Amino acid sequence: MATETSTPTTPATATTAEITPLPPFSPDLYQRAWASIPHPSLPLIATCHAHSVTVFSLSTLSKHSVLTGGHTRSVRSAAWQPPRGKVSKETKRLRLVTGSFDTTAGVWTWDQGRREERLEREVRMQSGEDNKEEEEEEDEWELTLVLEGHENEVKSVNYSPSGQYLATCSRDKSVWIWEDVGNPNPSSEAKKEEEDEDEDEWETVAVLQEHDGDVKAVAWCPDVPGRKGKYAPPKRYGDDVLASASYDNTVRLWREDGDGEWVCVAVLEGHEGTVWGVAWEGRQREKDKFPRLLSWGADEVVRVWSLKEPEEEEHEEGAAGSGNNPWGFGVPNTMRRSLKEEWECTAVLPKVHKGDIYSVAWSTETGLLASVGSDSVLALYQETANTTTTTTPEKTEEEQTNGDAPTTTTAGGWKVLTTVKSAHGPFEINHITWCKRYDAGSERKGEEEMLVTTGDDGVVRPWQVRIQ
C-alpha cells in the first residue's frame, strides 16, 4: 500500500489550469447567498438566500422558479432528492429539502403534471367567476411537509444516495436522521392517481448527540463501488455512512448497526478550529478502495482522510483488531474487532487561504478540488502522482509552516494548480460546487464541468475551467 498511483483518468503529471469567469446567473439576488446545489441529473441549480431558494436553469443561466414563503428565517442549505427507482425520461416531479435557521427543514415538491392539471382547470374556470388570480406563478413549488424537531438553527441538510434517509444538523449540537417512509418510489411509473395521493411521511430514526458544539455540515458517502468494495469495513453495519462536521473541531462518522441504531464509528480529530464542511470522494478509486473524505475549516486547512486498510494478520487474529483490549465481559473477539473504524489523515492540502475555508468541491469527473472561503480566493488543486499515502501529515504541516506559504505549492501529494483572487470582489464566498455545463457557450453540453461560486454579494457565478 506504500506507493499507489492515482487513478488512470487523472493526468499523471502536472498541468496548467485556467479559470475564467462566465457571466453570473441572472438576476442578481442582491442579498447574501449561502449555497448553490446542482440537481443530480437535470440542468437546474438551487441557490439558498434569505428566506427563499431561487432555482436557476443551467441552460439559460437565468431564474427557473422560486421557493418562497415557507421559512421565517434564512434558508442555509438545500438538498435535491436523488432520483429513486426507475427514472422516467420525463421527470415531472422535483423534490427539494431546505434547511433553515427557523429550526425546521422543509420538503418542497414541484409537480409539473399537477401544474398542468391546475392550468386546465383554471382555463375552464376562466369562463365563470375567477378569484384565483394570485396563484399564478408562485405555486409551482409546494411546501408539502415541515420537519420539526431541532431546537436551534438547522445548518445543513443532505440526502443519502438512495434517497431513503435525510440528515439534518443544527446549532443544537445534534444530527438527526430521518427516513422517508412515504411513497417509496415516487418517480416510478405509478398510476397518476396514486402519484397524486402519495403521502409525505417521515420518521425520525436517530438523534445523534455526541458532538460538543454546533454541527455545521452533514454529508452522506456517495454510492460508489468502493463503498462496498473489498476495502470497505467488515459487514457489520449498513452501507450508508454519514459524516458530520462541527464547531467542536471534529468530524464524526456514523453508521447503522443492523438493529436500527446509528452509532459513531469514528471521530476524526486534527483540525484546530471549527470544521466548516465535509465532502466525500465521488469518483471511483483504483482497486475500489473506500472513498476518501475531505474536511476543512476555520484553521484554513483542508485535510484528506482515508480509511485505514486492514492488515492481513488482523483478519486472522481477532484480538488484534482493537489493540490491547483486556475487556472482561466475555464478548467474542470478533464482536470487538473494528467496532470503530480507523481513519487517518493522509494528506493536508497546500495552504492557500488566509481566513476560514467555507467550502471545498471535489470533482467526480477529474478528481480536482476547488476551495473558497472568507478571503474571496478561489483555489484549484490537483493530486500529484505517486504520493497518495507516502507523506505523513505531520511532516507536511511542518513543511508548510516552515516554508514560505506562497512558494509551497505542493504538499501531501496535492499541488495548487491556480488561484483566483477577489473572486467575488471583497465579499466572502460561502460555497463552491462543480456542475455540468448546459449553456450555449459550452462545446460539450452535459459533459463539460464548470465551477459555481456563491457569495455574500448575492452573486452566483459560474467559472470555466480549462486544463492543459
Added chain:
Amino acid sequence: MSAILSVDDLNDFISPGVACIKPIETLPTAAPAASDANPSNEFEVILDGQQPEAKSNAPPAEISLTDCLACSGCVTSAEAVLVSLQSHNEVLNMLDSAPALKLVGPGADGKYSVEGLENSDGKLYVASVSPQSRASLAAACGNGVTEQQASRMIEQLFLGEQGLARGGKWGNKFTWVVDTNTARETTLVLGSDEVLGGSIAPSDRAATPVLTASCPGWVCYAEKTHPYVLPHLSRVKSPQALMGTLLKTSLSRILNISPDRIWHLAVMPCFDKKLEASREELTDAVWAGDGKPGRGVRDVDCVITSKEILMLAASRGLDFFGLPASAPPQTPRFPDPSIHDFLFRPGHRQQSREAGTSGGNMHFILRHLQAKNPGSQIQTVPGRNADVVEYKVVAKSGEVMFKAARYYGFRNIQNLVRKLKPAKASRMPGGKPFGSAKRPAGKGNGLDYGYVEVMACPGGCTNGGGQIKVDDPVVVDRKGLAVKPGPLEQKEWQKEVDEAYFSGGEPDSGAQDDSSDPDVDGISPSHIRNVLTHWSTLTGIKLERLAYTSYREVVSDVGKEKKMTDTERVVQLAGKIGGGW
C-alpha cells in the same frame, strides 16, 4: 444518559446567563461574562440546608428549580441548577442541621409521639429507593451481588451504625428506608383503572391514547415543546411522587407534625427526577391547601441518583462496597398498622421481563385486561428498533380488544408526538395543509393505541441518566479495565444491570384477597384499592388529590424574538459562542 437532559449538556451554547430570564431580574447590573467557561458559576442557587460557598464577585441571585420549570428558555440550563440544588452534599447538610426527630411509641394508648420537636430544624428522615438504583449498585458491586443484597447495603448506609450515622455533627441516621416498588404497584393499579375504566379512575380521564407520565424527562419535554400531548398524559402520579405524598400526608396527620418536619429523600436512576420533585403540583399546597399547585412543602425534598449514593458514602468517608449486606437494624414500626404492612411487606414481587425496565405500566394494563377476559392473548409486534414495540390483546374470538405500544428514547418519541400533532394550515397561500401528521387518505391515523408507555431513555429506566455507567472510574477500577470502555461495553454493562433488576426475589405468594378481582401479575388490585381507601380515610383527603396530578403548558418569552433582528441575534450569539454561522 437521559436523552433529553444530561449532565453533559452543562456546557451548553446558551449558557444560563444568556437564556435565563431569572438572573436578569435579580442580578446586579454587571452581568456575568457570557463567555465564562463554566455556566454553573454564573449564579448561585440557595436552598435550605445548602451552605452557599464563597464565590468571588457577583452576589448570588436566587433561582429555584421551580423557576426553571416555569420557563422554557433553556431545557439544558435547568440542569445546571438542579445538579447543584439536590445533591449528596445537600443530604449531608440536612443531616447535620440538627438532631434528628425521634419516633417514640406506641404508648399505652397505642399512640406514637415525636421527640426533639423543640429544635425547629429537627427532621424525621425517610428515604425511598427505586429498584433500578438497587440494580445499578448491585451491578457495580459485581461478583453476583443481587438486587436484594444491594438493597441491604443501601439500608445499612441509611439506617446502620456503620453507615451515615458514623459521621456528621449529630450522628443522624434515617428512620425508614422504603421501596418505591410498593408505590409502583399502586400506580400500576391506578393507571390500569384510568385506562380501562376501573373503579378508581379519576374524574377527568386522560384522552386516548393515554401516555405514561412517570418519566419526568418526557413530561418536561412535552410541557415545554409539545403542549398538545398534555391531555393524553396519564394523571396518575409517578411512584416517587406517590410515595412522597403517602409519607408526608400520613406521617404529618398521624404524628400531628408539619410536613416540613419530615425530610424525604428519593434515590432514583434519573437526574430528571430532581425536576419532578420540584414541581409545584407535588407539594402540600395541593393536598392540604386549596388543591391548586403552589410553592408549599414538597412531597419529595431531595432526589439523588444511583451514582450519587457512592458519592454520598464517600463524602462520609465510607466505602459503599464495604458495607455489610446483612439484615439492617430494626426500624420503628410505621405509626399506622395498615400502611406499615403495605410498606414493609416481607419479600417482594418478581419483576417480570415482559414488563420491561421502567416499571411495566403498559404490561400491567395488558395483563389486567387479559385477566378480565379469560382466553385472551397478548401479542407482540416488534418495531423498527429495540425501543419500539407494539402490543395487542386479542380475544378468544380473534378480535383485537386493545392495542398499546412502547416508545422509548428521544428519536422514537419524535415519531409519536408527530403522529399526535394536529395538522397545521399551510404557510403557503392556497397550499395543502401540512403538518407532521399523516394524510388522512391511505392507511389512516396509525395511532389506534389505547395506551403508550413513553420513556425518554433508550432501554428504559435501568439505563437512566443517573445510573452508574460502564466508563465510570468506579466500574473501570472494580472490573480492572485497562482501556476506556466504548458503546459496546456499555451495552454489555446494561445487560448486567438489567439482569440484576430482574434478579428480584422469590415470587411473592402475597396476601391473597378473597375478592372478585383476581391477582394481576402478582398484584391484587382489590388490596391496593383497600389501601388507597384506608389512606384517604386516615388523612381525610380525597383520593383525587392524593393520587393524581396535573400538567401545564410551559410558555416563556425567552428565545422568542423580541425587537432583535436575526442579524443582531446571530451577531450576539456568534460573539458569545464563537460559533458564527
